[in-house]
Amino acid sequence: MAPPETDLIGTRAVGDNAPAVLSCSALTTLTKRREFQRASRGKRVAMPGFILQTVRRPAGEANGIRIGYTCSKKVGNAVARNRAKRRLREIARHILPGAGRDGHDYVLVGRRETTAALPFSLMQADLAKALGILHGKRS
């Protein structure tokens, strides 16, 4: 209802005066519409359960890995969207700190039916594979 057609999720971004990220486990969530749009123009790879988009941030904007989740109304009603976002958050929490690269913004896009239905282990493997594809092509 109140939020617009596309649900983006996240908490406040950590300010620049925050202490530098010590471990790679610190994930920051994207909140601004601008940041999502920039990521959508970057590299992307589609998997059965999701679409992964990534872009390298301009230097000095923020530290660490940042991640956003988006599930449009195409995914389904509010229950289906929330469930898809939760599963995307969960696989990102498990995989991204190890396999993601510092200084990048990632966006995970939910897909109809499959995001909520595929086995969790397969989703995790697919995210790792997608990261490999994106970063493998880079030098």
Add this chain to the structure above:
RNA sequence: GCGGAAGGCUGGAUGAUCGCUGCGCGGUUUGCGUUCUGCGUAGGCUGCGGGGAGGAAAGUCCGGACUCCAGAAAGAGACGGUGCCGGGUAACACCCGGGCGGGGCAACCCGACGGACAGCGCCACAGAAAUGAAACCACCUUCCUUCGUGGAAGGAAAGGGUGAAACGGUGGAGUAAGAGCCCACCGCGCCGCUGGUAACAGCGGCGGCAAGGCAAGCCCCACCGGGAGCAAUGCCAAAUAGGGACCGCGUGCCUGUCAGGUCGCAAGGCAUGGCGGCGGAGCUUCUUUCGCUCCAGCAGGUCCGGGUUGGCAGCUGUAGCCCUGACGGUAACGGCAGGGUCAGAGGAAUGAUCAUCCACAAGGGGCGACCCUUCGGACAGGAUCCGGCUUAUAGGCCUUCCGCGCAA
């Protein structure tokens, strides 16, 4: 036992590991302030504790609370809504009880249920005729006749046919044939009495019956309603700008008073400003009364352009809500007494995975209770908050009642 009717409850459970969120109490760290081994405050990280979606959170269809809008009250008008009666309620289009009409053997269910002698409008097709009634076939009387019958004039409106609907129905008396022409009962209308708060019902009398339907067509009657909505609204900070165009109204009057200025010997005059009065303009659709704003440039209207779209409050505890008990009431509900309090996060948390159990569905086995395998969990996620309505909903459980069958 089979078939049905009404009402209510529930909406997977347990455990493990890893996470989310905001609250309380700590630890640590950074900034700021200070009366400086400390304290306060704002934030980051982190530990522990106890909270963390629904019966519909949904549709946003009604009713409110709350907030804002220089208008408020009364009357009138427009527009919208409601529509048998009585009660409940903060209020309602909701709920309860009753009446009337319809359906069902019954339990029970359904009902836009005021007015068609205020007016306007519409009634397709079919049919002779769709509303000041009329007369196609058939009926009866008289006359003419080419005697096959056909035709003309008249009577009457019962029969046939058409239609959703044709001037009330059944029976009798009556007649040339017929007809409320007359009679009985039913229906309808009017009047009276009785019962009921009322809707309405019952009884009695009178009237031969006045001519249909549609008001989910306009309309009439009664009652109700100002508009916009939490992205309301208030505060703080930052940034940009103190814009441009068009339109509107307009520089009022006073023998009132005060102030300083100026002219004059003086009485006094002149202009300026403040206050007051009159007048004018604007403020809800209009009028009246009161009120508010303005009278010199306008905090009047419309449009264009530019900027911010951050933080805090509103924000969850009350017309509260939930549980228990007795009381009043047929009931909805009411006032009591005791106890509890239950998300407040705003790009928005309540999850993921695994195991066991519980349902569902399919297949197989067994006379059967049941067992095995596979699949796999209804509708659906708070966003200011309440009261309703409506719609979606796998499965399970409980209570009461009705009909039929069987047994006693």
